[in-house]
Amino acid sequence: MNRFIGKLPSLKLFQNAYYNHWSNVAIVDNNSLIGKNDRSFTYRQLLAASNEVAGELLRSKRLANRVEDLECERVAFISEPGFNYVKSQWAIWRAGGVAVPLALSHPPAEHRYTLTDSKPSVIISTRTMSPKMVELSKELNIPLIILDDLDEAAATTTNGTGFDNIDDVVNKIKLKDSEVINIDPGRNAMIIYTSGTTNKPKGCVSTHGNIESQVKALIGPWRWSPQDRILHTLPLHHVHGVINALTCPLFTGATVEMMNHFDASTVNNRIVNGYKNKDNNNNINSNSSISSSSPPISVFMAVPTIYSKLLENYDRGGHSSEQKQLISDAWSSLRLMVSGSASLPTPIFNRWKEITGHKLLERYGMTEIGMALSNSYDQQMRFPGTVGYPLPFVDAKIDEDGQLLIRGPQVFKEYWGRPEETAKNFTKDGYFMTGDTVAKDGEIYRILGRTSVDIIKSAAYKISALEIEYELLAHPSIAEVAVLGIPSEEYGQIIGALVVMKPNTKDLTYDELKQWCSNKLASYKTPRRLKILKEIPKNAMLKVNKKSLVQLFEKD
Template identity: 40%
Template sequence: MNLPLVHRAYEHGPRTAIVTADGQFTYQDLLRLSGQVATRLLGGADDLWEQRVAFLVPAGFEYVATQWGIWRAGGIAVPLCVSHPRPELEYVIIDSGASIVITHPSFEALLRPIAEAHQLRFILTSDPLPSDIGQLAEVDATRRALILYTSGTTGKPKGVVTTHGNIQAQVTSLIAAWEWTSGDRILHVLPLHHIHGIVNVLTCALWAGAECHMLSKFEAEAVWKRICEENLTLFMAVPTIYTKLIAAWEKTASDRQMALSKGCAGMRLMVSGSAALPVQVLERWRNISGHFLLERYGMTEIGMALSNPLHGQRRAGCVGVPLPQVEVRLVDESGVPVPAGTPGEIQVKGPGVFLEYWHKPEATAKAFQDGWFCTGDLAVVEQDGYRILGRISVDIIKTGGYKVSALEIEEVLRAHPDIQECAVVGVGDPEWGERVCAALVLKSGCSLALEPFRSWAKEYLAVYKVPTRILSVEELPRNAMGKVTKPAVAQLFGARQITESQSA
């Protein structure tokens, strides 16, 4: 076993690693259970040799032990999202070529039929594990470790492959920049099929020998309770979560508000990322908590690239400067670097940059220019660092910390029996960053209300991809070549009365 993350866990031994509603678990507990999981996966073999293992386990100790068990057996971990419907889960399982599926019993009815239909090995986390840990795989840093699925401009999500070395580089960069120590205690409320939750929070905490306090799902009241009671030192979230925490704080009695704010004051760092942080949210959170949120910039393919300083002045709307081990440049449309003050596309180079898009060599090659990864994001360098201007592609929508593909959503919506044509766009929103909105051309004689439409769409799409606003139009705006003009579609949502879901 050559994984430094695991070796460090032996050093941290009796220290608390994971805290959940079920109790506290030490690094020794994690090593024991993950070793048993690895032994079960190997079944007498020496190494899984990068077999893909898809797993659907709620946030908690079992999730971490399963992920580590896959790595210690020499497999590639493919985490699935607990809120995704069957079509999205099946797509990831099949596209990744997973040969093994692991799931918590609560998801058995959802995943067992998929595993049986494709003749995949199926394991429940409740199944008996070997009492003894066998000889585990020898895994070096160059081996593939993780496949996370992210939306691209071509529609269907692509599998982003990172190696153990990539993950180590991403983690050690953040450990250095944000001064993680074994004395840290972080509250984990983020999705565990996303780099923000897996790397920035969970793996950084475990590398440092810190405590990771995990909630099975985000609930504002539960988060505030933990902030008050658990002596936390770190908190990381997306702008949508901060907005919901603010709303909960404002509904609370004044004496309770003081206690909540005092809980925040005891922390050393609070971070916001995965989406642009509205200035009004930053300022309101500063008034409530005393923290000027640290904004940073990253993506699935690169880990984190830019960060405001841990110590020193931070500026609203700025995502700071390159992190340790990361090179960043801005280029024009021809790929030529631009001077400070001139907008350009962010390109990134460094040991944390991903290896490849799974089984998509053309997409992988297209994503790089002279060894630099092309992020598709526009930025400008100002006095205090980089300021993000937005996406180059109008077909990528950033909503609630997720990056989603308008083209993927459109492909699904066209299958609706009442929809003839559609265009999906992101429309600016103070809570979500962007809301997913759909302009629909309905078939003759048809009408479509929002809630029935959303109920139908949730059968095929993750809930954060389902449009929260729809607009019926006679025809979609197009240019002279007949292509739908997305900026004009977005303008329609500001110019007309819109049907909006209150439950989104």
């Protein structure tokens, strides 16, 4: 095995990359939003780069304990979407560690919680993101690795090879049999933090076997192939972005084009340029920085809010009738468009079909189970307001209270460090209790809503109302608070806060509340509506009925 590639894990993700997709483009850093040229990376470059980072992770471990494996130590990592993210994730797995992705949008308080709870042995960061990590690294005494420093050091490894840089070396590597590192599918692979009914997020532990099962459940039904190219605009600390839109295409040898963040105009431009693949005269906006030679996109995945914003750009973006027709034709050329992470409002479903001719494929899943239900690939079998049928390997049933129960190899292993919490969320016969109430029309499932009103689904996020209440009650002027989800056509739900002020304090304004939350809660957890009350209504048992309180906002 060439020293630049190193030993390969027995996991099929890596074996496929080496033996089946060696020369394919794996990752494209779409840099249009930051005014730089796009950069493409093949699977062999990904293998070489992840080997370099894995070596750095193992170096200190070897010196201390003379072992060749991280032995499931957690490794937290934070990176802008793109090649650096993927090589970090793959490096952690190659080194035998457990990947803990950190959210770009979270303030220090939430990163501190995740790091304190997961107890990583090291943090990986890009130089751009390092200001978020330097102080926490010192405070929590966790070593910090800066990827850019490793990249600069790696350039010296080409000395004497006759090539100008590491990419030139990797591109000359000849494919030959790899030395394999056996990794048990039952080993822990990843911890993704998700809010539950408690007041702080829980870490969901997935094994390598769980992840592979989640991927295999989608490859056939969604017809992934090496010829696919997905435009990735999703957050990379949720299953939607990590598994569905990243690991699935990489497992099959497809190309993932990753944008720095979502922008409706830029996404529409990118889809059009890929469709036409001609000169700049075909751009919607002649000032677009996206190359007109961009290859066509075949797959797109998003949350309902993103589709809403794309429609808004189409309707109110100042496009001529000819430009609108071009946008419609371009989106119509994609083979698959998926909506998830929140319920898809029927008006968005219908409007998207009107413009593109496509019925969005809606599916159902969560961090604990991956994807469990999906509408058919056949558009004639997709219906608004439904989430389809059980995917391969998924055992689904409904309990006597109407709650969806899921069992199968894709279901997560445990909540990190919370054995009692894990046990109470499974039935005696091994079904995970999703907390979602469902109904069936024949064999097709519909999601009716959360079993608990303390989980708010807003855009791509499932948010704990209790966590927000916990933070708001720390405000010196707030005596009581009730946080609830207010129905929203665009976001599914938005967060509302009913607040009772302490005596002899002036009422908070919304701007004051938003400012106070800015360094304590992620932006998507900050309430968007505020109502000041003299008291919060309670029932005879002194409990708050949040379902009835929603109408207090609807009266405004």
